[in-house]
Amino acid sequence: MLSNTPKSPMERYRKIAILIGILLFLAALFGNIIGFSSGEGIGFGQIFMALSGILIVLAGAFGRRFVNGYRSVAIMILNTLILLALLEFSALILIKTIGIENIHQENQREQIQTRDVRESGLMFPDQEYHPFVMWRSAPVSLPLMNVNQSGIRRTYWVPRIEGTRIFALGGSAMWGWMVPDSSTIPSCLQKEINSIPGFEASVTNLAQNAWVSTQEVTELMLRLRSGDIPDLLIFYNGANDIFASFENGRAGMIIGNRSIAGRLSVQEDQSGASPDGLTLLLRSTNIFMLMDYLIGIEPEVAAPNVRFVAAATCFDDPGFDMAPLAGATAAHYLENYRIVEALSKEYNFQFYFFLQPLLCFETDDSHPGASELLETEDERFLEFVGITYSMILDQRNDYPRLIPVQDIIDEEEMEIFIDLCHLNASGNEKVAAWMAEYLYAGLAVSSPDTLINQ
Numbered sequence: 001m002l003s004n005t006p007k008s009p010m011e012r013y014r015k016i017a018i019l020i021g022i023l024l025f026l027a028a029l030f031g032n033i034i035g036f037s038s039g040e041g042i043g044f045g046q047i048f049m050a051l052s053g054i055l056i057v058l059a060g061a062f063g064r065r066f067v068n069g070y071r072s073v074a075i076m077i078l079n080t081l082i083l084l085a086l087l088e089f090s091a092l093i094l095i096k097t098i099g100i101e102n103i104h105q106e107n108q109r110e111q112i113q114t115r116d117v118r119e120s121g122l123m124f125p126d127q128e129y130h131p132f133v134m135w136r137s138a139p140v141s142l143p144l145m146n147v148n149q150s151g152i153r154r155t156y157w158v159p160r161i162e163g164t165r166i167f168a169l170g171g172s173a174m175w176g177w178m179v180p181d182s183s184t185i186p187s188c189l190q191k192e193i194n195s196i197p198g199f200e201a202s203v204t205n206l207a208q209n210a211w212v213s214t215q216e217v218t219e220l221m222l223r224l225r226s227g228d229i230p231d232l233l234i235f236y237n238g239a240n241d242i243f244a245s246f247e248n249g250r251a252g253m254i255i256g257n258r259s260i261a262g263r264l265s266v267q268e269d270q271s272g273a274s275p276d277g278l279t280l281l282l283r284s285t286n287i288f289m290l291m292d293y294l295i296g297i298e299p300e301v302a303a304p305n306v307r308f309v310a311a312a313t314c315f316d317d318p319g320f321d322m323a324p325l326a327g328a329t330a331a332h333y334l335e336n337y338r339i340v341e342a343l344s345k346e347y348n349f350q351f352y353f354f355l356q357p358l359l360c361f362e363t364d365d366s367h368p369g370a371s372e373l374l375e376t377e378d379e380r381f382l383e384f385v386g387i388t389y390s391m392i393l394d395q396r397n398d399y400p401r402l403i404p405v406q407d408i409i410d411e412e413e414m415e416i417f418i419d420l421c422h423l424n425a426s427g428n429e430k431v432a433a434w435m436a437e438y439l440y441a442g443l444a445v446s447s448p449d450t451l452i453n454q
Helices: 009-029 044-062 064-098 108-120 185-194 213-225 239-248 257-264 277-283 286-295 323-347 368-374 379-394 411-416 425-441
Strands: 127-130 134-137 164-170 201-205 232-237 350-355 402-404
Touching: 009 044, 044 064, 064 286, 164 185, 164 213, 185 201, 185 425, 213 232, 213 323, 232 239, 232 323, 232 425, 239 257, 239 323, 239 379, 323 350, 323 379, 350 379, 411 425
Parallel strands: 164 201, 164 232, 232 350, 350 402
Antiparallel strands: 127 134
16 A cells, blocks of 8 residues: 655755755756856855755755764864864964064065175165056065165265266166165266266166166156156166066066966966965964974075076977077167167157176186186076077167177186076176266267267
């Protein structure tokens, strides 16, 4: 006989719950088709709907057993969170009690900067986004290093006169990497200018770390558009254009282009979460910082013999011909020269492209001052630098305001190089003194506003 026993309300509710859960799961699964998703992939909303559907199905299938199991798991999770909260609070108390200055640093970069300031009074500043040029230095206020809110580094000994306005553009070598404000090339140049009778001029340091020549030209265009027009413009560059090409395997790129492009590219994971988000979250906790301190982990500081630039993958191909890439790099650099030349005629200013000296170009690597810095470098990189610089200089006759600085660095003076392209304070003074004499030689002393006609 068939049983006519009516089903209990609870059993009906469980079946309804199972049906609702299945519908939610299917809605999440086919969310892109029915319009529940805003993107091509599976988003947070779909994941939440799918998990909710599974939980409702389990609740309907197991009834009270699911409720009891859920309650037990919830209690375990809650107790774990309470324990972690107590540990985090205890770690905070210990950190404040110990009073370690660098324990609250947000990341290793800040710890390294703190150490650099303590040891040398200098640091490599952070960078802040700036339209069109990508970045400028973040504001810094230290006894030996000062960058204002506009990202412009201080130039020493600027006179309060209405003389020739000189803008200095370039990368970190012009900006003054790891030298005091008073020892940057613009500051040294200003000091030299002040000592020359009849040479009245003020120098503004518009250089930025890691800028290539295209960013420098863009900065110039922004200045001109705003009405900030110099009398004389000097570029001290060349190295970063080569470094960027070697790093990217393409000419005309900025340094760090792959990293920046990766942040903007659409990834398969549409959640928007950073792959390192969990790691960053853990590192920001007081527990991690306390453990980091107690274990005695020191932040890693780049050793001086680490390779200056990492090669693009194309250089790994044994048959790769770097000459076309070097030619394209030289062509981009010289095209920027022509752009500045055209702007100089339109806006009535003079300019020079000073091709900065490189330790690895036309240098005897057996020299004690060079061998230590060059011995660990990628030979492909050194070859690429030589080819590109030679291609630029081979066309110098067509670019009369392209002035190589390499020739003023004597073989006996290799110790003025900090690395492949940066000079120490003595090197900057030498370059600035030569620049001042070169610029003054083209000034009509009787008419300081009339610049060199060359």
